[in-house]
Amino acid sequence: MLVAFDLDDTLYKEADFACSAYREIAALAEADFGLDPDGAFAAMAGALSRKENPFDALEAFAGRALPVAEWVRRYRIHRPTIALSDGVGALLDRLKVQGCRLAVVTDGRSLTQRNKIEALGLSRWIDGDNILISEETGADKTLPDNFEALERRYPGEQWVYVGDNPAKDFYHPNRRGWTTVCLADSGCNIHPQTATDAEHAAQFTIREPEELPAILEKIQKR
Secondary structure, three states: OEEEEOOEOOOEOHHHHHHHHHHHHHHHHHHHHOOOHHHHHHHHHHHHHOOOOHHHHHHHHHOOOOOHHHHHHHHHHOOOOOOOOOOHHHHHHHHHHOOOEEEEEEOOOHHHHHHHHHHHOHHHOOOHHHEEEHHHHOOOOOOOHHHHHHHHHOOOOOEEEEEOOOOOOOHHHHHOOOEEEEEOOOOOOOOOOOOOOHHHOOOEEEOOHHHHHHHHHHHHOO
16 A cells, blocks of 8 residues: 655644744844844744735834845745654554555655655655655646656555645545545644535545544455
8 A cells, every 4th residue: 555645734734834934034034134033933923823924924023125035035945843743753653564655745846845854854754766746746736747656656556645735635636546535624734625626625534643544444445
């Protein structure tokens, strides 16, 4: 069995990555403009929680124009302080012991996603060839290419995709006969989890990572 995971808001909380970047940017704001770093961070984090633009909030806090383009770049390239969500490490350990092949299929910039993967220590469980990043492969999840690549690599397997975002995570795996599993939002996800139609919806929903093995056992018995 191949179990592939989305990265952001599936294996860790994307808000943690954002807050890690905001702390670095707040330090730059203090060094370059004398802004209070705690206030700068609070302005950006508050905007994130309200689904507003954090850099607009930072400029409003500063009361002046800031080098936002450069700070967006720093946001994308910074080495984050993040950790796997509760239960994810134990889940990956269990799947490896059970002989599952593990993969990541994620959209995003190569450097940004690679920095996250390194910070999370995912090489402990997942081979580098099984980490598919849209900027590197030339295909994001609006296309079937990365799922097809895993099918070619592991023909005849049962394929499972675990993600969080019905807007793009489950459509192509569903159409290709994969089992799809949505990890429910615990209250701090970046993207909403409303599926526009049945093809975009996951076949199963779990609230905690430790619920996944029971689903895998169920599909293995089919």
